[in-house]
Amino acid sequence: MTDNPTGFPDKEDLERVIAATLAKGAEFAEVYLERRTTDTVQLEAQIVREASRGITAGAGIRAISGEKIGYAYTDDLDPVSLIEAARMAAEIATGGDKPVAVELGALTRAEPRSATRIFPIEVEAADKIETAQSADQAARDYDSRISEVLIGVMDSDKSFVIANSEGINVSDRQILTSLRITTVAEAKGLRQRGFRSLSGTVGYEIFERETQQDCALDAARQAVGLLDAQEAPAGKMVLVLGRGRGGVLLHEAIGHGFEGDFIRKKTSLFTGRIGEKIATETCTIVDDSTIPGLRGTINVDDEGTPGGRTVLVEKGILKGFLFDRLNGRLMNSASTGNGRRQSYKYMPVVRMTNTFMQPGDTPPEEIIESVKQGFYAKRIGGGQVDIASGNFVFEVMEGYLIEDGKVGAPVRGANLIGNGAEVLKKIEMVGNDFEYDPGGGTCGKAGQAMPVGNGVPTVKLSEITVGGTRS
Amino acid sequence: MDYTELAADVTRKAGKLGADECDCMMEVGHELTVKVRQGEVESIERADFRGLGIRTFINKSLGFGFTTDFSAASIDNLIERSLAFARTATPDPDAGIPEFGRTEFPDLDLNDPELDDTPLSAKTDMALACEQAAYDHDKRIKYTYGTSYSDQKGRVILARVGTDPIVREGTHVDLTCVPVAEDGGEKRMGIWLSAERFLSDLEPAAAVGSIAAQRAVSMLGASTVPTQKAAVVFDQRTGSQVVANIFDSLDGERIIQGMSFLKDRIGQKVGSDSASLVDDGQMARRIGSRPFDSEGTPTRRTLAIDKGTVKSYFYDYRSARKAGAEPTGNASRGFASIPSVGANNFYLIPGKTPRDDVIGQIENGLMVTNLLGFGVNITTGDFSRGAEGLWIKDGKISHPVHGVTIAGNLLDMLKDMEAVASDLRFFGRIGSPTFVVREMTIAGE
Numbered sequence: 001m002t003d004n005p006t007g008f009p010d011k012e013d014l015e016r017v018i019a020a021t022l023a024k025g026a027e028f029a030e031v032y033l034e035r036r037t038t039d040t041v042q043l044e045a046q047i048v049r050e051a052s053r054g055i056t057a058g059a060g061i062r063a064i065s066g067e068k069i070g071y072a073y074t075d076d077l078d079p080v081s082l083i084e085a086a087r088m089a090a091e092i093a094t095g096g097d098k099p100v101a102v103e104l105g106a107l108t109r110a111e112p113r114s115a116t117r118i119f120p121i122e123v124e125a126a127d128k129i130e131t132a133q134s135a136d137q138a139a140r141d142y143d144s145r146i147s148e149v150l151i152g153v154m155d156s157d158k159s160f161v162i163a164n165s166e167g168i169n170v171s172d173r174q175i176l177t178s179l180r181i182t183t184v185a186e187a188k189g190l191r192q193r194g195f196r197s198l199s200g201t202v203g204y205e206i207f208e209r210e211t212q213q214d215c216a217l218d219a220a221r222q223a224v225g226l227l228d229a230q231e232a233p234a235g236k237m238v239l240v241l242g243r244g245r246g247g248v249l250l251h252e253a254i255g256h257g258f259e260g261d262f263i264r265k266k267t268s269l270f271t272g273r274i275g276e277k278i279a280t281e282t283c284t285i286v287d288d289s290t291i292p293g294l295r296g297t298i299n300v301d302d303e304g305t306p307g308g309r310t311v312l313v314e315k316g317i318l319k320g321f322l323f324d325r326l327n328g329r330l331m332n333s334a335s336t337g338n339g340r341r342q343s344y345k346y347m348p349v350v351r352m353t354n355t356f357m358q359p360g361d362t363p364p365e366e367i368i369e370s371v372k373q374g375f376y377a378k379r380i381g382g383g384q385v386d387i388a389s390g391n392f393v394f395e396v397m398e399g400y401l402i403e404d405g406k407v408g409a410p411v412r413g414a415n416l417i418g419n420g421a422e423v424l425k426k427i428e429m430v431g432n433d434f435e436y437d438p439g440g441g442t443c444g445k446a447g448q449a450m451p452v453g454n455g456v457p458t459v460k461l462s463e464i465t466v467g468g469t470r471s
Numbered sequence: 472m473d474y475t476e477l478a479a480d481v482t483r484k485a486g487k488l489g490a491d492e493c494d495c496m497m498e499v500g501h502e503l504t505v506k507v508r509q510g511e512v513e514s515i516e517r518a519d520f521r522g523l524g525i526r527t528f529i530n531k532s533l534g535f536g537f538t539t540d541f542s543a544a545s546i547d548n549l550i551e552r553s554l555a556f557a558r559t560a561t562p563d564p565d566a567g568i569p570e571f572g573r574t575e576f577p578d579l580d581l582n583d584p585e586l587d588d589t590p591l592s593a594k595t596d597m598a599l600a601c602e603q604a605a606y607d608h609d610k611r612i613k614y615t616y617g618t619s620y621s622d623q624k625g626r627v628i629l630a631r632v633g634t635d636p637i638v639r640e641g642t643h644v645d646l647t648c649v650p651v652a653e654d655g656g657e658k659r660m661g662i663w664l665s666a667e668r669f670l671s672d673l674e675p676a677a678a679v680g681s682i683a684a685q686r687a688v689s690m691l692g693a694s695t696v697p698t699q700k701a702a703v704v705f706d707q708r709t710g711s712q713v714v715a716n717i718f719d720s721l722d723g724e725r726i727i728q729g730m731s732f733l734k735d736r737i738g739q740k741v742g743s744d745s746a747s748l749v750d751d752g753q754m755a756r757r758i759g760s761r762p763f764d765s766e767g768t769p770t771r772r773t774l775a776i777d778k779g780t781v782k783s784y785f786y787d788y789r790s791a792r793k794a795g796a797e798p799t800g801n802a803s804r805g806f807a808s809i810p811s812v813g814a815n816n817f818y819l820i821p822g823k824t825p826r827d828d829v830i831g832q833i834e835n836g837l838m839v840t841n842l843l844g845f846g847v848n849i850t851t852g853d854f855s856r857g858a859e860g861l862w863i864k865d866g867k868i869s870h871p872v873h874g875v876t877i878a879g880n881l882l883d884m885l886k887d888m889e890a891v892a893s894d895l896r897f898f899g900r901i902g903s904p905t906f907v908v909r910e911m912t913i914a915g916e
Contacts, residue, residue, distance in 0.1 A: 035540075045728065047563045050809050051556035052535035055545050056522075069514040075521050075539035088517045125552065126559040148728055184730060184850065191729065191850045232855075234698055234876070234914035265508075267616060267651065269658075345518065382845035384857070387616065389658050391873065393844030393857030413853045415846045415876050417914075467846075467855055467876025467914045 007057065008033050011104050013079045014163045017061065018102045020086035022165055025095015026063035026070070028325075029102075030164040031086075032302065033059045033077060034344040036156060037121055043132040043151040051129060060344035061085045064326060065093035071347045104163050110172040110299035110306070114292045118204040120155030120177055128153055131179075131204075131212055138213035139183050142220035145227065147186040149216070154178045155203075160344075162304040170304045176295070176451060177206045180439075181216050185223035192229070192412065194222030195381070195397060197439025199295040199451065209293075210438060222379070222398055225410055232399065232414030232468025238374030239416065239464040240367055240402060244435035247454030248380045250285065251355050251441065253392040253420040258287070258312045259350040259445075260323035260338075262387060264331050269390050269421050270318060278318045279424035282360050285313040287322055289337060289353030295440025296354040296453035303339035303348050310336045313424075324350045342448035349446045354453030360430025364458040367429045369405040375466050376400040376407055377416060390420040393467070415467035423461060431458030474499055474521075475638060477541065478630035481525055485550050486632045490527035490557070492568045493632055496765065497523040498806045500625030503591070507598040507618050515591070520625075522806040527553045528567060532560040537807040565792035571634055572769040576762030580755045581641035583669040586622055594620050597646060597676045604680030605650040609688045616649040616660055618680070622670075629767050639762055644670050648680045652687035661687030662708070662841070666899055668756045686840060690859060693871035695915040702836030702889075703877055703911045704829070704863065707896040709839045710903030714819050716881060717748060718901065719849045721775050721783075722812045723790035723801075732852030732882055733781060742779035742885030745822060745906070749774045750785060752800050752815030759816035759900035763800070770800035770815050779885070785812050818902030822891035826905045829892040831866035837913055838863055839877065852881040858913075872915075879911040887911075 009017075014031055021029035035057040042050040056075075059082055063070040070092025072085040132151040139149045156176045163169045178199035185192050196219035200206050241249060262268035270278065279285075289298045289307030298307040303325050311319045323331065324339030327350055339348040368376070376399065383394035396414040400407045436455040443452045478495045485493040504516040524537040527550070534557030536549030598620040605612050622644040630636035645666035652659045663683035665674035673679075705713055725731040733741070752770025754760050763769050766788050775783050786794060787802035787810045803813025830838065843857030855878040862869045887909040895904045 046561070048533070048556075048560035050535055051533065051560045052537065052809070053549060053552035053556070054536065054807060055538040055540055055549060056807075057538075057540040057545075068512055071514060071516040073516075073518045073520075075519070077540075081519075085518075092512075092515055125555040129556075129559050129561075148730065184728075186729065193848065193850055234878070234912065236916060265614065267614070345520075347514065347516065384843045384845065386660055386841075386843065389660070389873075391843070391857070391859075393846070393876070395844060395846045395855075413846070413848070413851075413855050413878070415844055415855050415857065415878075417844075417857050417874060417876055465874065465876075465914070465916070467857065467878060 007035060007077060008161050009077065009079050009082065011107065011169065015102045015104055017082045017086045018163065018165050019100045020083050021061055021063045021090050022100040023097055024090040025093035026065045026090060028064040028165055030062045030162065031059060032160060032162050032344055034158060034160040036158040038156045039120060039128060041128045041132045041153040043136050045148065046136060048129055051125065056343065058344040059085065061089045062347060063089040063092050067330065068092050069347060073345050102165060104169040105167050107169050107171055110170055113290055113297050113299050114201045116175045116203040119157065120175065120203055121157050123204050135179065135181060135212035135216040139181065139216040139220040142217055143185065143224045145185045145187045145224055146183055146220050148184040150182040152180040164304065168304040170300055172299050174201060174298065175203055176201055177203055179212055179215055181219040183219040183223040185227050187227050190227060192223050192226035194219040199440045200293045201295065201297045202293045226412050229410040229412040232411040232466060234466060234468040236463050236465050238371050239461040240371060240374060240376045241456065241459040241461065242376065242378035243431060243433050243458045244437045244455055245379045246377065246459065247356065247437045247456045248383065248441055249394055250357055250456055251352060251443065251452060251454045252383045252385050253423060255352050255355045256385060256387060257390065257420060258321050260321045260327035260331060261350045263321050264327045267387055273318050276318050277316050279313055279316040280427045281316045282430040283313055283316050283424060283427050284358040286311050286358065287352050287355045291354055294354045294436060294453035295451045298353060301337045301339045302341045303335065305335045305337040305339060307337040307353060322350055322352065324348055340450055342450060346448050349448060351443065351445060351450050352452055356454065357456040357459065359432050359434035359457045361432050362429045364431045364433045367431055367458050367460045368402060368407060370429065371402045371405060374402040376402050385420065392420060393417050413468060417465040417467050426461045426463055427459060428462050429460040433457050475628050475636050478523065478628045479636050481523065481546060482630050482632050485525060485527050488550060489529060489554055491530065492528040494526050494568045495523055495630045496804065496806050497628040498625060500623060502623040504619060504621040505595050505598050507602050509614065510599065510603065512595055524806040525549055525553055526568065526809065527557050529554065529557040531562040531564055531566055532557050533566055534560060535809050566789050568631055569766055569768060569788045569798065571637055571767035572763065574635065574637065576769065579753060579760045579762055581668050581760055583642040586624060586642045586644065586670055589670060601646055601648050601676040601680040604677035605648055605684040608681040608684035609652065611652045611654050611688060611691065612650045612684045613653050614651055616651055618648045620646050637763060637767055642668055643758065644673055646673055646676060646679050648683040650684045650687050652691055654691045657691060659687045659690035666758055668758060672756060689861060690871045690873065693859065693873035695874040696862065696872055696913065697916060698914045700910050701913055702833050703908045704833060704836060704838035704905060706838060706840055706905050707894060707903055708898060709842050710819065710906055711898045711901045712842055714748065714817065714903045715901045716847050716849065718814050718817045720881060721785050723784045723786035723794055724812050725849060726784050727790055727793050730850045732850065736781045738780065740780045741882060742776060743888045744778045745891045746776055746779045746885050746888045747820040748776040749820060750801065750815050750817040754816050757816045758897065759814060761815065764802040765804040765810050766802040768798045768800045768802060773799045787812050814900045816897065816900055816902065818895060818897065819891060819904060819906065821893045821895040821904040824890060824892055826892040826894045829890045829905055829907060830863060832890060833863045833866060833907065836863050837872060854879050854881050854884065875913050875915040877911050877913055884908045
């Protein structure tokens with residue numbers, strides 16, 4: 001790898017682009033150049049539904065004037081198109097024409113957090129298809145009631161350069177490899193779904209972490225298990241949230257409230273509450289993009305700030321927020337390295353990276369034993385949150401009743417309904433069994449899909465509303 | 472650059488390198504998004520975009536590639552890799568690239584000639600007027616979570632070997648407002664939007680802002696209700712979300728996979744007489760209209776459910792061949808993906824009763840104005856979503872409700888669809904009037 005990945009304009013070109021972006025009076029200008037190769041294999045009914053290569057390349061140019069942002073992107077990386085895009089972005093400012101001199105530092109490479117061994121781009125087309133097929137076979141072999149299996153094997157190899165009017169000139173390369181498995185089990189006219197994913201910022205060595213077959217078995221077990229599930233009860237009950245995958249709830253229902261754009265615009269209910277006790281003492285929450293190989297890990301963020309670790313809540317006390325450059329500057333804070341964007345087509349937005357609840361000291365068995373009657377949400381699926389009120393709803397992919405301190409019958413069709421701020425005050429016990437969610441998630445804030453990591457230990461909440469079909 | 476010629480060139484090159492069948496889909500255009508906040512422009516985003524996708528088949532095995540980089544080197548890399556995938560993938564006897572249905576298509580009036588000539592300042596003013604209308608509607612609206620104007624003008628070129636490429640053009644405009652009503656410590660969000668092909672068809676900016684504000688304010692003071700079974704009224708927006716779920720249930724690919732509760736239901740009466748749903752790709756000036764779908768098949772009007780009876784599923788070329796049916800003009804894709812089944816303009820056919828009369832007939836029930844969460848399982852039909860809305864007592868709005876889940880099964884919801892109002896409205900490709908489901912489980916406390 002050269003420091004200037006092939007096809008990107010050189011330092012002098014970028015200096016001219018930044019100068020053109022500043023020409024109308026903007027006080028900050030930035031150019032983001034990106035080239036990405038993605039391969040995708042989708043298997044459906046044992047047929048390769050899609051095997052594809054995608055190459056995207058382009059540039060996003062941003063001008064900031066006060067709180068206003070001008071943004072333009074182009075799919076063409078030649079200097080003429082970049083200057084044209086720069087002029088469009090520059091128009092957000094109205095300070096008239098003035099020549100500006102810009103001098104960038106030498107291009108530096110971000111220090112990699114995750115060492116990639118088997119670069120996806122070097123894996124043969126046939127091997128990627130074989131990876132999907134072996135997962136499919138494992139799921140089908142698990143049980144004859146598995147009637148359908150969908151497999152996705154996806155990888156992405158992204159190189160980018162960020163240069164700005166403050167002199168930053170940094171390049172990086174990020175690799176992401178993922179597996180997604182959906183299973184359907186069918187018996188007596190009833191169909192149930194299972195899902196499992198595996199993802200990380202590494203290459204094909206990710207399947208040494210966990211094989212595709214083991215992931216497939218997990219998804220198959222889930223779907224078959226739900227065939228015997230009863231309909232979910234409805235009403236308020238004690239909740240035990242399963243470790244690992246339960247982190248989705250932490251990210252969606254609570255984490256977004258710590259994002260600096262919502263703080264600046266005062267739309268988060270945590271606005272102005274640093275130092276206040278917002279959660280029970282067992283609760284410590286961090287966002288950390290530095291852990292090697294996780295789905296939300298980054299070397300630098302998409303504004304060129306190195307990724308970091310931010311303590312959001314420590315023993316129940318609100319400690320910090322996440323910032324990008326713009327929101328940090330307007331709030332007199334430094335960027336925490338959380339300015340991220342889906343691609344050059346999008347402005348960077350404050351985003352979480354890997355978000356965790358730190359482990360407590362209670363063994364998980366003790367948590368289950370403490371519940372007389374309740375609900376065990378072992379695996380959470382998708383969810384939605386109203387940022388203004390903090391109200392959320394999550395689908396439970398795998399859930400069980402808890403009766404007399406024991407995990408009982410599986411249930412299907414349950415939803416968890418609650419409020420992020422209230423949940424923090426209802427955390428009664430935190431397990432010592434912390435686990436990363438092996439699949440991580442994809443966050444959809446501001447219409448931009450972004451890979452994120454998460455994780456929690458087993459957590460007990462004194463009360464949550466379970467929405468089910470059995471009244 | 473002559474894009475039409477480039478698209479045709481790509482298919483010829485792939486053919487020479489060994490593809491049995493090949494097509495190229497290209498999208499080019501430009502777009503604008505203006506966001507405003509507290510009476511000021513917050514951001515202006517503009518772009519010229521382009522991209523192409525190449526499908527190649529060797530012995531009925533598909534390889535696919537897409538790029539935004541139109542350099543010869545990048546396109547050669549794509550064709551080569553696409554063919555490598557095609558050589559190693561599994562054959563699917565039903566896959567392939569259909570002949571274009573026609574070479575001449577009717578003009579559906581999808582391209583607003585005034586859009587590009589309208590100055591940026593006029594578009595910015597619309598967004599500002601929309602936000603201001605939300606503030607003017609009620610003092611308790613102090614900010615919006617987002618107010619934006621956006622538009623796009625695009626061209627789609629479809630090329631295959633042996634035929635001239637076909638081209639369609641269209642514009643798209645939308646105005647969205649999401650105000651927050653605040654009272655004491657309580658915050659409520661409202662959403663309203665207007666999306667059209669023509670600038671002049673948009674709902675007035677002030678109306679979008681004040682309806683959004685009204686929806687937020689009406690939720691202030693919301694409380695939960697006891698768990699019970701009661702009638703549920705879906706308004707135009709939440710109704711269109713349910714209608715979208717029904718489209719997914721009629722998606723021919725899902726039917727083949729066994730992943731829809733409407734599998735094996737053709738000719739069966741599954742819904743009430745009020746449940747008639749249609750997809751129509753030929754409506755003039757509508758967002759979901761297009762002369763031909765993403766494989767070049769002419770679009771049409773397909774009555775999928777007629778007075779409760781399932782008449783048709785929706786197909787692209789491949790799913791139609793698997794089902795032994797005809798493609799319905801529902802192949803849908805962007806340049807970066809292979810075709811799948813998608814809606815043109817899919818809607819619940821409105822009834823004759825005015826909306827207020829439909830609500831007036833409800834003795835006890837919930838009118839849902841906001842749905843949360845993803846608790847819809849198309850495979851089983853299980854429906855369980857978080858809901859907010861207004862409680863209706865003796866035909867009148869009584870109080871706002873939040874923190875509940877409404878649960879049932881889509882099949883029962885079709886069966887129990889009682890009254891369908893006359894107020895059809897589209898949200899993008901999906902449209903719905905206000906309608907009533909006789910009984911669902913409302914889980915509160």
